[in-house]
Amino acid sequence: METHTNPEVVIVGAGIGGSALATVLARAGIAVTILEKSLVHVDHVRGEWLAPWGVAETQRLGLYETLLAAGAHHLGRHIGYGDDIDPATAEAQLLAFNAFENAGFKPPLCMRHPVMCDLLNAEAMKSGAELIRGVTDLQVAARSAPEVRFRHDRIERKLTPRIVIGADGRNSVVRAQAGIEQHRDPTHHLMAGMLVDNTIGWPADLQIFGTEARINFLAFPQSPERVRLYICYSTEDKRRFAGADNQARFLDAFRLATVPRSEHLANGTPSGPCNSYGNEDTWTDVPYVPGVVLIGDAAGHNDPIIGQGLSISYRDVRIVRDLMLENRDWTPEKFRPYAEERSERMRRLRLTASTFSIMSVEFGDHALKRRIKVREERLHNNFPDLAPVAFVGPEVLPAEMFDEKILDMLRAM
Template sequence: MAKLLDMAETINPDIVVIGGGVGGSALAAVLAREGFAITILEKSTEHVDHVRGEWIAPWGVKETERLGLYDTLIAAGGHHLKRHISFGDDIDTIQAAAQTLDLCAFEGAGLKPPLCMRHPHMCDVLNAEAIKSGVELIRGVADVEVTPGVAPEVRFRHEGREHRLRPRIVIGADGRNSIVRGQARIEQHRDPTHHLMAGMLVDDTNGWPEDLQIFGTEGSINYLAFPQSASRVRLYICYGLEDKRRFVGEDNQARFLEAFRLSTVPGSQYLASGTPAGPCFSYGNEDSWTDAPYADGVVLIGDAAGHNDPIIGQGLSITYRDVRIVRDLMLENREWRSSIFQPYAEERRERMRRLRLTASTLSILNAEFGKRALNRRIKVRELRGQSALPDIGATTFLGPEVMPAEMFSDDILGRLRSM
């Protein structure tokens, strides 16, 4: 591993990764296996719960297999889900249960069921895998400054000293507020915020089926639940912008749990009676994207390259596909000119467009509230039952490239908003 030098000297690893989360550590690990010298710079000294994605869709699980990381995640406690039920105030509870989706059925398409793992733990697992593969991980860094170009440079502070690295390429994996993206002058686009989303990890949910995930809308909330074990569930609630203080204050955890006493979900008391195992945080649902997530000497992955509305839970799957595509391109083109990432940009642009449309559809349907919104949900169920309205919801499980391109039209949004 490379030795850190002060500003009077430079070292030249092949790759510097900015951000030691899921994407940065995964890409570093799989590239280090190919013999590249890699340094990860991470600002935190430990990974903590900021309410991040913890559900990997079947198409994302496939990406972990392609990367050779699936067995690592399973060995570390990765938890598969087997059933999905869409409850809600627009469908009878018994009817909803009768329409349970068998998540193991995706195995017929070569896809494993969704996989859940606590986000900080996943980061730790991938950090360890990267280090085992020969990666140097430096934590507690500050004042990172990336100078892009054909010979990029990275400067930062660590333990009170300034350091400089001159790699062949810099990977920006530093999240939604990416420093690398800004310093490389890569333009980001963003949708307006449609609603807010709160999440919390809950323990002592004994009695709730460990293989069952749920989704639905009741009253003024859209709710989601994803078990991580027989006694631990990650819960989410989407709610309106006008209700922005709903989960603000010292008792926000208690109010969040109380919202899960749902008349539309049998057994919801097991969720509402659980014990908070992490903070209750809220954040906006807006999508963001970059048309070209690269510049000379720099390429972005994960949220740094643009993120999807979390209502459909695609963040980790997006990241793992980014990692796989960028890895493949870097192995096929060892000179790493910026032009080699054009196929990545093109694939990601269309991928994110389709996921953006899918998320907008679900947001309009499930994260708008009141009588008109309820009537819309009832009407949409009727139309879909008659095959009179496209349903692109399967995208969230199978992946955005599976369904025909013509199904991803803005016309569907116009139809929904007019109801």
């Protein structure tokens, strides 16, 4: 067995959160090793839309210019189409993202997930971090002096860092081995996604969201000819996008009667897998134990219907970095502010996403009437609207708006 007493920090997971944290810690002179099981980052059909508040986090981390220089794509407009509003009215109510600039927010930023991972991996190594890929048989002993064992190139290795960061995603091995309990909401619906090329004719600055018939649709351009498409659908239709021809059926679903020019999306060329997954939220009450801290999806993820995953990860990275640099005594108590902020942040995002799921991914005549009624009530400020949270973050709206009663109000309509 090879034993190494350095580095100070071991990060498990070379995705967005892990490699971003490795970069900013290494820039500050901290010795960091990243352990990653995969040899190549692949398309997981999520994590490609960065909300304006998440873009602000990349600026605070000094990563924004790196993303932009590598081709990250800003959006300019949002239109909420659907069967509860006619297209002309929807377009008249267009949201221009430059409206957020007075509040200090840049527009949403889109980038293919594997590309962002590779970019941040390279940035981490350039900053001095070590990246070891193809790791197997990982074992993390969570204690005040943590120990990490793993196998690489058929050799068993042991590291004894001062702290281990679990950034290894939804099915986190670090979380399980550290004994950190994860809570999970019931699955409300399923979500499928696919990257599509040759979308010539679709405006490169326009994202859309809406509900038609038995789907909730989302589209986020990454360039003038590439768009990430998503469809949320009922668990009752769980086989809808299963089978060998699922890509063709997915694209055909984007021939939308309520969305002008949607044929430019439906006529695109698949450029990645068409995968489905559940929408459920997960969270941890306290994302740390002695010697271990969790970030990103490992610490809990939000229902992707509002696309907050990347923003959550970059916020986690920024707070954990600041706490680690503020005081090099990395005892569990030092991470209490992170746990407290994250707990309330995720609660607010969970509530926001739940309102979107009830409003947008429940179908039939009753659900349509509810969408129409809520839209009308919101125009007259008679019903709470948490939609801005998806753009400017969970701390901007007044705390009293995040009342669980809003879900009961929606379900009763």
